[in-house]
Amino acid sequence: MKDFKKSYKGFAKAQNGNAMMVALTVTAIFGAGFIGYKVGQEDIFKQFMASLSEKESVDVATQKPEVNTGKDNPVLAKVNGVEVRRLEIMEFVNSMPAQMRQIPLAQLYPMALEQTIANKIVDAKASKSGLENNKDVKEQLYDVKQQIIRAKFLENEIKSRVGEDRIKAKYEEYLKNFPETEEVKAAHILLDDEKLAKDIIKKLDKGADFAALAKEFSKDGSAQNGGDLGYFAKSEVVPEFATAAFETKPGTYAKKPIKSNFGFHVLKVEEKRKRPPETFEKVSQLLEQELHRAAFEEIMNEWKSAAKIERFDINGKPIPDAKDQATASAEKAPEAAEPAAGSDGKAMEDKSEAKSKDDMADKKDK
Numbered sequence: 517m518k519d520f521k522k523s524y525k526g527f528a529k530a531q532n533g534n535a536m537m538v539a540l541t542v543t544a545i546f547g548a549g550f551i552g553y554k555v556g557q558e559d560i561f562k563q564f565m566a567s568l569s570e571k572e573s574v575d576v577a578t579q580k581p582e583v584n585t586g587k588d589n590p591v592l593a594k595v596n597g598v599e600v601r602r603l604e605i606m607e608f609v610n611s612m613p614a615q616m617r618q619i620p621l622a623q624l625y626p627m628a629l630e631q632t633i634a635n636k637i638v639d640a641k642a643s644k645s646g647l648e649n650n651k652d653v654k655e656q657l658y659d660v661k662q663q664i665i666r667a668k669f670l671e672n673e674i675k676s677r678v679g680e681d682r683i684k685a686k687y688e689e690y691l692k693n694f695p696e697t698e699e700v701k702a703a704h705i706l707l708d709d710e711k712l713a714k715d716i717i718k719k720l721d722k723g724a725d726f727a728a729l730a731k732e733f734s735k736d737g738s739a740q741n742g743g744d745l746g747y748f749a750k751s752e753v754v755p756e757f758a759t760a761a762f763e764t765k766p767g768t769y770a771k772k773p774i775k776s777n778f779g780f781h782v783l784k785v786e787e788k789r790k791r792p793p794e795t796f797e798k799v800s801q802l803l804e805q806e807l808h809r810a811a812f813e814e815i816m817n818e819w820k821s822a823a824k825i826e827r828f829d830i831n832g833k834p835i836p837d838a839k840d841q842a843t844a845s846a847e848k849a850p851e852a853a854e855p856a857a858g859s860d861g862k863a864m865e866d867k868s869e870a871k872s873k874d875d876m877a878d879k880k881d882k
Contacts, residue, residue, distance in 0.1 A: 592629060595636040600629075608632050673815055678807045686803045687796050697791040698750065702761050703743035705729055705782040706736040713773035713780040720769055726784050735779070743784070749791065754778070761785055 593600040608628045609617065616624070647653050703726060707713045716729055727742025734743055750758045760774045760783055769784040827835040 593633055595633055596640065598636055598640070600632055600636060605629060605632055608635075670812065670815075674808050674811045677811045677814070678804065682807055683800055683804050684796070686807055687799065690799065690803065691793055694793040698762070699747045699789060699791045700761050700766075700785055701747045701787040701789075702745050702764075703727070703730065703784045703786065704736070704738070704745060704757075705734040705743050706738075706778060707733060707773075707780045707782070708735065710773055710775070710780045713782050716782050717769070717771065717773070720782075726769065729782075747787075747789075747791070757781055757783070762788075 589602050591599045591601055592605055605625070605628050608631060609621075609624055612624075612628075705713075705716060705726075707716070712733065716724075716733060719729060720726060727744075730739050730743030733739075736743070738745055748761075750762055752758075753761070754776050756774055756776045760770050760781075764770050764783060764785040766785050766787050769782065773780040774783055775781075825837075827837075829835055
């Protein structure tokens with residue numbers, strides 16, 4: 517049962533493009549992933565605001581906790597008179613690991629609130645300790661500052677190279693390379709019993725509703741959706757089911773159950789089409805992330821080429837540059853060939869001389 521669901525896991529995603537899109541979705545964002553993080557912040561923030569009140573919203577790009585004291589950023593707690601506002605809670609939520617941010621916001625909020633209150637208490641006590649002048653603290657603050665400056669500088673450099681025109685050009689490339697893929701939109705009723713499958717087909721012959729039968733009899737998770745599997749290509753489903761699905765005429769159902777490793781399928785095909793590419797609006801963010809990654813590599817290659825870089829191994833011995841190694845190898849190649857040629861020539865000369873001496877000795881004996 518689990519394997520069957522896994523086999524059909526791609527159905528809902530079948531409309532999401534080709535191999536290029538798959539590659540885009542797994543693209544690693546450069547550096548520490550600060551661009552992806554910023555996008556995630558905005559998404560989490562919007563979800564949080566919506567979960568609290570549909571009427572209250574905040575533009576995270578313009579609002580800041582220290583200046584925003586309006587109704588869209590209310591006080592959520594007070595600790596010895598010090599206010600804790602909504603945006604501060606959201607900053608804490610956004611600092612959580614990605615796995616934690618998957619928890620429903622209604623459950624995250626109490627935990628975030630209590631932890632922020634605890635932080636306020638600790639901050640108040642720590643402010644009297646004089647640790648701001650501690651050597652370790654200053655070093656860590658310096659490291660964090662450098663990381664922020666580095667990330668912001670790279671972000672600015674990359675944005676200067678990746679504009680709307682470049683994103684649109686990337687989309688045109690995506691459209692140009694989008695493959696022709698046949699796909700069908702189908703539904704099924706999955707059963708363990710072949711006889712029951714045949715009985716259901718008889719019910720369909722008499723005009724029974726396919727979706728209603730799927731909800732009543734199908735053992736697959738798609739039952740709650742009337743057996744709907746969405747669009748899929750032939751390669752995305754088990755072979756037996758794929759063959760039947762692509763041979764069945766749209767608007768009809770298979771007259772015999774289809775047997776697979778998962779059981780017996782009663783199949784209905786609703787539509788056949790060529791898989792359409794995604795719209796620019798849907799893929800622009802993914803394309804932009806791919807271009808950011810490419811721009812980052814482009815920038816670093818340029819800067820490294822212009823810099824004088826010396827590398828050393830773990831023992832501090834110089835590591836020859838790759839270009840220098842290639843040049844050295846090319847220069848040594850002819851030198852290695854010449855002695856070999858010379859050796860062969862010398863051997864031939866020695867052999868010829870020996871033969872001459874033997875000939876002379878033969879004549880003398882005669």
